[in-house]
Amino acid sequence: MTMSDSIPLVNDVEQAPAAEAAIEEQTLSLNDPPGQLTQQAPHPSPTTYHRYQIETGEVPDIVPLPPKFRVKVKKHRLVGMVLKELITLKGDIPVALSRPCVYGVFSRPVGGLAPREELCVGCLRCTIQYPGVVQIFPNPMRQYLGDSFVKPDYVETILYEARTGRVPVRGAGYRGVFGGEGWDGLWTDMSEIVRPTRDGIHGREFISTVVDIGEKPAFLRFDEQGELAGPLPAVISTQVPFLFDTPLDNDRSTPLVPVFARAARQVETLTMAPIASIITHSLEGPHVVPVIAAETWNLLEQLSWQPHMIVLEGWDREHFDILRQRFPGCIVCVRVPMDTNVLELVQQGVRVFHLTANYHGYVGDRFIMDLILQAHQSLVDAGMREEVTLIGGGGVVLAEHVPKAIICGLDAVTLDVALAVALQAGFHGECVNRKTASFSFPRMDIGWGVKRITNLAVSWRDQLLEILGTMGLREVRRLRGELGRCMFQRDLEREVFGEELK
Amino acid sequence: MKLNGKTTEERIIEKHQEALHHGFHTWPSLVFDRPSALGDARWTSDLILSTWMQAETGKPPDNGLEYRIGRSGGGFDALAFKYLPREQWIPEQEVVDTSIPLNRRPYDRHISIPIPWYGGGMSYGSVGEQIMLSRAKAARQLGTFTSSGEGGYPESLAPYAEHVITQVATGMFGVREETILRAPIIEFKYAQGAKPGLGGHLLGDKSTTAVAKMRESVPWVSLFSPFPFHSVYSVEDHKKHIDWMKTIHPDALLAVKVSTPVDVDMVAMGSYFAGAHIIQIDGGYGGTGAAPEIAKKNIAMPIELAIPKVHRFLLSEGVRDEVVLIAGGGIRTADDIAKAIALGADGCILGTAELVALGCTRCSNCERGRGCPFGLTTTDPQLSQLVDSDWGAERLCRFYTSLQRQLRTILRHLGLRSVLELRGRTDVLSYSRRDGQHGSRATH
Numbered sequence: 001m002t003m004s005d006s007i008p009l010v011n012d013v014e015q016a017p018a019a020e021a022a023i024e025e026q027t028l029s030l031n032d033p034p035g036q037l038t039q040q041a042p043h044p045s046p047t048t049y050h051r052y053q054i055e056t057g058e059v060p061d062i063v064p065l066p067p068k069f070r071v072k073v074k075k076h077r078l079v080g081m082v083l084k085e086l087i088t089l090k091g092d093i094p095v096a097l098s099r100p101c102v103y104g105v106f107s108r109p110v111g112g113l114a115p116r117e118e119l120c121v122g123c124l125r126c127t128i129q130y131p132g133v134v135q136i137f138p139n140p141m142r143q144y145l146g147d148s149f150v151k152p153d154y155v156e157t158i159l160y161e162a163r164t165g166r167v168p169v170r171g172a173g174y175r176g177v178f179g180g181e182g183w184d185g186l187w188t189d190m191s192e193i194v195r196p197t198r199d200g201i202h203g204r205e206f207i208s209t210v211v212d213i214g215e216k217p218a219f220l221r222f223d224e225q226g227e228l229a230g231p232l233p234a235v236i237s238t239q240v241p242f243l244f245d246t247p248l249d250n251d252r253s254t255p256l257v258p259v260f261a262r263a264a265r266q267v268e269t270l271t272m273a274p275i276a277s278i279i280t281h282s283l284e285g286p287h288v289v290p291v292i293a294a295e296t297w298n299l300l301e302q303l304s305w306q307p308h309m310i311v312l313e314g315w316d317r318e319h320f321d322i323l324r325q326r327f328p329g330c331i332v333c334v335r336v337p338m339d340t341n342v343l344e345l346v347q348q349g350v351r352v353f354h355l356t357a358n359y360h361g362y363v364g365d366r367f368i369m370d371l372i373l374q375a376h377q378s379l380v381d382a383g384m385r386e387e388v389t390l391i392g393g394g395g396v397v398l399a400e401h402v403p404k405a406i407i408c409g410l411d412a413v414t415l416d417v418a419l420a421v422a423l424q425a426g427f428h429g430e431c432v433n434r435k436t437a438s439f440s441f442p443r444m445d446i447g448w449g450v451k452r453i454t455n456l457a458v459s460w461r462d463q464l465l466e467i468l469g470t471m472g473l474r475e476v477r478r479l480r481g482e483l484g485r486c487m488f489q490r491d492l493e494r495e496v497f498g499e500e501l502k
Numbered sequence: 503m504k505l506n507g508k509t510t511e512e513r514i515i516e517k518h519q520e521a522l523h524h525g526f527h528t529w530p531s532l533v534f535d536r537p538s539a540l541g542d543a544r545w546t547s548d549l550i551l552s553t554w555m556q557a558e559t560g561k562p563p564d565n566g567l568e569y570r571i572g573r574s575g576g577g578f579d580a581l582a583f584k585y586l587p588r589e590q591w592i593p594e595q596e597v598v599d600t601s602i603p604l605n606r607r608p609y610d611r612h613i614s615i616p617i618p619w620y621g622g623g624m625s626y627g628s629v630g631e632q633i634m635l636s637r638a639k640a641a642r643q644l645g646t647f648t649s650s651g652e653g654g655y656p657e658s659l660a661p662y663a664e665h666v667i668t669q670v671a672t673g674m675f676g677v678r679e680e681t682i683l684r685a686p687i688i689e690f691k692y693a694q695g696a697k698p699g700l701g702g703h704l705l706g707d708k709s710t711t712a713v714a715k716m717r718e719s720v721p722w723v724s725l726f727s728p729f730p731f732h733s734v735y736s737v738e739d740h741k742k743h744i745d746w747m748k749t750i751h752p753d754a755l756l757a758v759k760v761s762t763p764v765d766v767d768m769v770a771m772g773s774y775f776a777g778a779h780i781i782q783i784d785g786g787y788g789g790t791g792a793a794p795e796i797a798k799k800n801i802a803m804p805i806e807l808a809i810p811k812v813h814r815f816l817l818s819e820g821v822r823d824e825v826v827l828i829a830g831g832g833i834r835t836a837d838d839i840a841k842a843i844a845l846g847a848d849g850c851i852l853g854t855a856e857l858v859a860l861g862c863t864r865c866s867n868c869e870r871g872r873g874c875p876f877g878l879t880t881t882d883p884q885l886s887q888l889v890d891s892d893w894g895a896e897r898l899c900r901f902y903t904s905l906q907r908q909l910r911t912i913l914r915h916l917g918l919r920s921v922l923e924l925r926g927r928t929d930v931l932s933y934s935r936r937d938g939q940h941g942s943r944a945t946h
Contacts, residue, residue: 069539085517089513089517092505092513094510094513094514095510095513095514095517098514098517098518100518100521100875101875102871102872102875102885103871103875121865121867121870122539122865123863123865123867123875123876124537124539124540124863124865125522125863125875125876127525127537128522128525128526128529128537128861128863129518129521129522129524129525130521130525131525131528131529131533131534131537132534135534135537135538136537136538136539137538137539138538138539157795167794167796168794168795168796169792169793169794169795169869170792170793170795170866170867170868170869171790171791171792171793171866171867171868171869171870171874171879172789172790172854172862172864172865172866172868173544173696173787173788173789173790173798173831173832173854174544174696174786174787174798174799174832175542175543175544175545175864175866176542176543176544176574176799177543177573177574177575177576178543178574178575178576178577178579178580178787178804178806178935179576179804180575184799186800187786187800187801187802187803188800188801188802189763189764189801189802190693190698190699190761190763190801190802191699191763192692192693192699192730192760192761192763192769193692193730193731193734193735193736193739193740399796400796400799400800404800463794463796466700466794466796466797467796467800467801469699469700469729470698470699470700470729470797470801471699472699484764485764486764487764487803487807489576492803492807493576493807493933493935495811496806496807496810496811496845497933
C-alpha cells in the first residue's frame with residue numbers, strides 16, 4: 001500500500017471506510033495564490049494501481065553559481081600570438097583565429113580578450129596549448145559553498161540534482177580520496193549475475209522504494225471465536241525512504257514549510273513540521289506530520305484535524321499517552337537523540353522513532369553510522385526489530401547516504417540540510433545544529449521550491465535504484481540492516497593489511 | 503580553401519596538434535609550475551605531468567615530480583616497499599625478468615607477455631579509432647595486448663589481431679564470429695569497476711554512423727549494454743558461456759572480467775571452475791567513459807583490497823597456480839603495478855594511465871557534447887584527428903618502457919630476479935593510511 005492508495009490508518013477496521021473517505025477529501029490547504037494550487041499532483045484513486053512516476057523538468061537556479069574556473073588571459077600576449085601566427089601562416093585568418101576551446105569560452109567575437117568563464121569546464125586544453133597566454137584556476141569563490149561537512153562539491157552535486165532531477169553522470173573514474181571517514185568508509189555490494197538489476201532501472205522490471213512506517217505487531221491475535229483480538233499493523237507507506245525534516249525557522253520570510261509540504265505530497269512522502277508552523281500555514285493532510293514539543297504542547301488544542309502521524313519531540317511518558325488517546329489510529333513517533341537506548345523506550349510502548357544527530361551526523365563524538373548500527377542491533381538482539389520503525393536523520397546530505405543509512409539499520413531517513421541546499425540556501429559559518437545554524441535563502445515562490453525539492457527527490461530515488469539494481473534487490477525494504485551487502489573500510493583494511501602489513 | 507595542399511580543417515588541426523604536443527612537452531618541465539586546476543587526489547598534477555614526461559622520454563622524471571604515488575591517503579598511496587639495504591640490491595648489469603605467462607593451466611595455448619600488464623577494454627565509440635590503433639600498435643611493438651572493449655573491431659585493427667583481445671560484453675555489440683576467431687584471447691566482461699552492476703552506456707552523441715554500423719545499431723541513439731548477461735545466472739551458466747567460445751575458437755584463451763563485490767573471492771573461484779584462464783578483477787576506482795558518480799565512489803571495493811582477498815582464497819583452495827589473476831581499475835604507476843603483484847596479482851591492466859600518456863587531463867568531460875577535447879574519448883570527426891596513431895603508439899611505448907624500467911628497479915631493490923617472485927609477497931610491503939581525510943566526490 002502506498003500513500004496514494006490512501007490506506008486506512010486505523011486499528012479498528014470498521015473505521016476504515018470513513019477514514020478512506022476522509023483521506024480522499026483531504027487536500028493541502030496552503031496559503032498560496034490559487035493559480036499555484038492547481039499545480040498540485042492529482043490525488044490518485046484509492047482503488048486503482050498507479051505506477052510511481054514523478055515528472056521532472058529543468059528548474060534553473062535563482063542565484064547563479066560562481067563559475068567553477070577562472071580564466072586568466074594575458075591579453076597582450078594573446079594579441080602578440082595571433083599577430084605572429086598571422087605572419088607565420090601568411091595571412092591564413094581562419095587558422096590563425098581558430099580557438100582551442102570546444103566549449104565556447106572564447107566564442108565571443110573578441111575571443112580570449114573577453115573569455116566566458118561560466119562555460120569553462122576545466123578541460124585545460126587552452127592552457128596546455130598556450131601556457132604563456134592562458135591559465136585556468138579553480139575559482140576560490142566556490143570554496144565558500146557549504147561548510148566543513150557539506151563540502152563545496154556536495155553543494156554542486158545537490159544543486160545539479162535539484163536543477164535537473166537527473167542522476168549526476170560524468171566521464172573518467174573516481175577522483176576522490178581512498179574511502180574516508182563517516183559514510184565514505186562504507187562501500188555497497190553488487191552482484192555479478194542477479195536480477196532484476198539494471199533492467200529495473202529502465203522500467204522493464206520494477207524495483208520498489210516503498211517503505212512502511214508505523215507499528216507492526218509481531219503476529220496477529222485471535223479470540224476463541226476466531227475473531228481478531230489484538231492490534232493490527234498501523235503503517236503509512238511512503239514511496240521513497242526519505243522524509244523531509246522540520247525546516248529551520250530562522251528565516252521566517254521563506255515559505256519552507258509550505259514548500260516541503262507540497263513537495264512531500266508530490267513525491268508521496270511525509271514532511272515533519274512544527275505544530276506552530278502547521279497552524280500558521282493552515283496545513284493539513286496525510287503528508288503533513290506535526291512535531292510537538294513540551295513548549296508547544298498548548299497548541300495541540302488548535303490542531304483541528306486528525307494527523308496520520310505525529311512526532312513527539314523528546315521522551316515524555318505522559319504526553320505520549322495523551323497523544324495516543326487523543327489521536328487513536330495515529331502513529332506517534334518519538335524524536336530522540338540517536339544515542340538513546342531505544343530498547344528502553346520500546347519496552348514503554350514506543351514503536352516508531354525519529355533518531356536524530358546534528359547536521360554533520362554526530363551525537364557527541366560518535367558518527368551516525370555507528371549509532372544506527374547500535375540501535376538496530378539492540379532491537380535485533382531483543383527480537384523486536386520487526387515491530388519497530390527507525391527513522392533517522394542528521395548528516396544525510398548526498399544520495400548515497402540514504403542506502404548506506406538503511407543498510408546500517410534505518411527504515412527511512414529524514415533530510416534536512418540537503419533540502420536547504422536544493423533551495424540554494426547560503427551557509428553562514430558552520431551549520432552544525434538546529435540551534436546555531438544560520439542559512440539564508442533567496443526570494444522564491446512556492447512553485448519553484450516545490451519543483452526543486454521534487455527534482456532532488458527524483459534524482460535521489462533514481463540513484464537509490466542504481467544501488468538496489470547492482471545488488472539485485474527488488475525493494476528497498478529488503479535493504480534494511482543488510483550488513484552482508486556492504487563493506488566497511490576499517491574491516492577490509494584490517495583483514496587485508498592488518499597484522500601482516502603494519 | 504586549400505593551402506599547401508591542405509584544407510582549412512586540416513590546417514586548423516595541424517596547428518592545434520602542434521600546440522598540444524608542445525604543451526605536453528613544456529608543462530612537465532615545470533617552467534610554468536603545475537597547472538593549478540590539474541589533478542585530483544587519485545591522479546595528482548604530478549602524476550599526470552610525470553606520465554606525460556615518461557611518454558615522451560621513456561624514463562621517470564628527475565625534476566622533482568612525484569611519479570610513484572598520488573595523495574588519496576589509502577590503498578596504493580599508503581603502501582610502501584620495504585627495500586633491502588643497498589648492498590643486497592641486485593646489480594644493474596644483472597637481468598631482471600618482467601615477463602609473465604597468461605595461461606597457467608597445463609593445457610591450451612601458452613602465451614606470455616614480456617611486461618606484466620596489458621591494455622584494458624575501451625570500446626569503439628567510447629574512444630575513437632585512432633586511440634584504438636595507437637594502443638594496438640604499441641601492444642604489438644611491446645609484445646603485449648590491448649582489448650577491443652565492447653563495440654566491435656574496426657578493420658584497421660586487423661593487422662594487429664595477434665595483440666588484440668576481443669571483448670564479449672553483455673550488449674554483444676560488435677561480437678562476430680570472424681573477430682572471435684581472430685583473437686588470441688577472448689574476454690568476457692561481466693562487470694566494470696567504475697560502474698559495477700550497471701552495464702554500459704554509450705551516449706547518443708558518440709554513436710556516430712561508423713560506430714553504429716559497427717555495433718549494428720541506429721546512429722545517434724544511446725546504446726545500453728544491459729547488466730548482467732541475461733543468459734548467465736550461475737557458475738554453470740558461466741561455464742556454458744566459456745564452452746560456447748571454446749567451441750567457436752578452441753585455440754583462444756578465455757579471460758573473465760568481474761568487479762569487486764563482497765564475494766569477489768568466490769566469484770573468482772567460480773570462474774576458475776568454469777574454465778577461465780585469466781581472471782581480471784576490476785576495482786571500484788577504475789576509469790570509464792561515463793558513469794553515475796554514485797557508482798564510482800560507493801559500489802564495490804577498491805582493487806587494493808580485492809587482490810589479497812582473491813589471491814589468498816585461490817591459494818587456500820589449492821588452485822592459485824592454475825589461473826592467472828590480473829588486476830585493473832586504478833593502476834596508475836609502476837609502483838602500483840608492483841604493489842598489486844606483491845598483494846597477489848600476476849599482472850595488471852592499464853586503461854586510464856594509457857589515456858593520460860596520450861594527453862588526458864582527467865577533466866571528466868568524456869561524455870559531454872562532442873566528447874574529449876583532446877581527441878581521446880571521442881568519435882567526433884574533427885576532434886579525433888588531434889591524435890595520430892603513430893604518435894600515440896610511440897608515446898605508449900615510451901611510457902611502457904619507463905614503467906618496465908621502474909619495475910625492474912623495484913625488483914632489484916627487493917632482491918628479486920623475476921616479477922614472478924614478487925607475487926603475493928606482502929611481507930615486502932607496509933601500510934600506513936593517513937586518517938582524517940574526508941572523502942569527496944570530486945576535488946577539482
